[in-house]
Amino acid sequence: MSELLNLSLTEARDALKAKKITSVELTEAYIGAMEEGKGLNAFITETPEKAREMAKASDAKLAKGEGGAMEGLPIGMKDLFCTKGVLTTAASHILDGFKPEYESTVSQNLWDAGAVMLGKLNLDEFAMGSANITSYYGNVENPWRRSGGGNQKLVPGGSSGGSAAAVSGRLAIAATGTDTGGSIRQPASFCGIVGMKPTYGRCSRWGIVAFASSLDQAGPITRNVQDAALMLGAMAGHDPKDSTSANLAVPDFEAALTGDVRGMKIGIPKEYRMDGMPEEIDALWKRGAEMLKDAGAEIVDISLPHTKYALPTYYIIAPAEASSNLARYDGVRYGLREEGGSLIEMYENTRAAGFGDEVKRRVLIGTYVLSAGYYDAYYLKAQKVRALLKKDFDDAYGQVDAILTPTAPSAAFAIGENQDDPIKMYLNDVFTVPASLAGIPGISVPVGLSEDGLPLGLQLLGKPFDEETVLKVGHVLEQAAGFDAKPAFLAGSK
């Protein structure tokens, strides 16, 4: 069992192609792992029967030497992707009982490539959160524990907390995530794995429950960079059903992992060295730069002058879009309905009962910043600052090929910490939000451990649609860092 779970996505792919293992064996191992890891609360819905069927079908194809890029590989699906006939909740009470009559483009792409679905992964409600503590279906636990003892339960980060915990604890060989302000990269950093947000427009948003349409982007959460390259290739592609989808061919991302970064220019933005940032984060960042320098890259100091304003910009734009995107949850066509004496009462009762506190806060902020008399001061201002933030990156990419920053300002924290103050929670995304606002690709790679033994990631950012450079540099960083620490919980290790 444990040998099967030890295989990375690309290793398992190779073993399946070489007929050393079968998809049914691999899938059964993960069904067992899901059972073993139930305590993490990573899944909202498990679909073992579906997984077995899909695995059988994959084995039939593999036996004939056929099958797609992900054939027979059992993955978890963030429960923000609509899956036909399978409960889809966005971790919200308001989508009670919702079984979509359609399959999201990204999940369909994965099934078409042969992937096997283990189930739907927990997340922050409507992907709003950085600790996976806002899910209607309960908190997700990080498989890692602090080395100093105390055995406190830690958050996995968010919003793709279930995805990150499942991949880290080996309940799935890989998982999908979505990233609006850091929701793939930050939990990947907290869980010691790799998370990649591609360029906005690289993966279709069709069939993904929308949080903030101008920011949402799907991406892979995997154990290593090569796995991310494989899975991103299967997820991506032009979709005529999404007007913001880029009509570009999908490159062979794995082929980009040449290991050669000699002569490449890597930017170090001074504005990411923030007041009050833990020394260990700064040290890690310096080490990462050293590693790339040793590999032959040139380290260049750069400036992204508007970085400081990214978070406030994000906390206007994302809630504004969310307030409108979430208006469709009204108890009429699907999901929860709480009766009321009139239509308006029904709406108000349904939405009061269906949305959690964080979602309500953001919907109200979003409603306010768009309302008459405040639009110019908040929303329009934010879109102007967003233009400046994007320009910061455009300018920087005149000088450098990629940018290296920390992924998050801290390691994973305990469940219950940072919960008193929404702003404190928002600060988790301080390093990931700028790239989201600019729409550029980014990856988080585990590079080291904090003083109390928790994983810390570094983030690499690239030019629009240059995921290949991001992956290539990320791969070199990964090799140099040689991160091999293991979490406290690891399925199959007992």
Next chain:
Amino acid sequence: MSLDKATVARIAHLARIRTDDAQLDALVGDLNNILGFVEQLNEVNTDNVEPLASVTGHGLPMRKDEVTDGAYPERVLANAPERAHGYYAVPKVVE
């Protein structure tokens, strides 16, 4: 700009979220906290800056005028909390 309780109540109604008095008190604090945080943007000079229309580099794609969808009322109504005679049913609206 600071929100008072009446404004939060008005916004909550605009967003169709029922809020009781205790919730309103908590929200006033939270929302003012967030608004105070985003007010930093006033420091940025945005004179002559065009608001960002989109991060994508392309224009609006158009589709051909063809009937390619619909004609599946069962799929449309499948998840409805309440339906009648092929319609969605809601509490009576008085016009």
Next chain:
Amino acid sequence: MSEAKSNLIQGATGDWEIVIGLEVHAQVISKSKLFSGAATAFGAEPNTQVSLVDSAMPGMLPVINEECVRQAVRTGLGLKAKINRFSVFDRKNYFYADLPQGYQISQYKQPIVGEGEIEIDLPDGSTKKVGIERLHLEQDAGKSIHDQSPSQSFIDLNRSGVALMEIVSRPDIRSAAEAAAYVKKLRSILRYLGSCDGNMQEGSMRADVNVSVRRPGEEFGTRCEIKNMNSIRFMQQAIEYEARRQIEIIEDGGAIDQETRLYDPNRGETRSMRSKEEAHDYRYFPDPDLLPLEFSEEFVEEEKARLPELPDAKKARFMSDWGLSAYDAAILVEEQETAAFYEKVAEGRDPKLAANWMITELFGNLNKAGLDLSESPVDEAKLGGLIDLIADNTISGRIAKDVFAEMFESGKDAATIVEEKGLRQVTDTGAIEELIDSVMASQAEKVAEYRSGKDKLFGFFVGQVMKQSQGKANPAMVNELLKKKLAG
């Protein structure tokens, strides 16, 4: 000035002027919806023309229909308006049961079409220019049905997402008649362009009417918006009622509340729409699921080159080429089919005679029978045939009216009826002289009176002769020959 004066209405304390602006919602002719591939046909079973996008399922996204963009551009060109090659789709946020997304995709600050104008034709043959403020594309909402259950409303989303053009006029309209002329002219232009069928009964064209009153020359008063007018006649009644209502309130010392009202045709009055009373705050912002709509100057030029001859140009041509009056020309160009019918009839014939026959006899009979021109039993060739028989003196104009009635009834052509009924005009001098002789013989007394100077009796003799001929004698010849005979 005299024209403006005629529009004033008299109150108890003096004259008042009505100020009207219209927002017309015109359904774009397209096979599929503005942002989804579901069908747009009228009258389908509930929720059968609804896609997952139209029902606002989670994660569904809009993709724009190129034909709707083309139609909006064509319409803008037809309204002599500025075409905005860069426009933006916004979300208009509000909750309603038949608005599944919780927002309507519309265009707010940057519409696809800017300022233009419409020349309206008034009953006295004069024209007036009414400014167009803008035209934008937007989605229609679904339909709520309130009268099927005592406790529930039912929602049909077939219309949800159908493309509409909202065409907003300037407040340049000054009477109910002008408003009617505006809607007729706009409908005519849309039909010429093929961008909207203008069918008000089916709701493919509806108007929201903003009405206010003021003392002549003063500032605009507070306006009320009468929603969803789907008949020109009711719209006129609603405007008349609403203006009177406002004048009475002001003259009694009251003030007008700006509000949305509904016209009740059964009672002939407008009333406040309480359900829409709640203050709206639509929170418009650019739809992040879409990108700005941009197209090239070449695209606009191509559409311009493809425009048909529009009503105003056709009217001018009918006046100059066919010598018609402004009034007749305006009537004949209102519908493209009518104009084409007319031109076929007029070709090679007396154009004024052709216009008269169409407007009085043909339209009169069609109206009475409740038929469209396309259903007319008398087609272009048959009407032309009748006019030919008048022109070559085969029948008189009087007889022609009877022949036309018969044609309309039976669908036969004029020549057949004239032959069958022996209606051919008598032009034989000898035959007419015989008739005259016989009349003179039987009316010897009157002949004597005439000859002694009572000239007025001439008409009496003409009548008698025509009567004897059963109307078939050529009237000009009767006149000529009678004069000679009576002169002795």
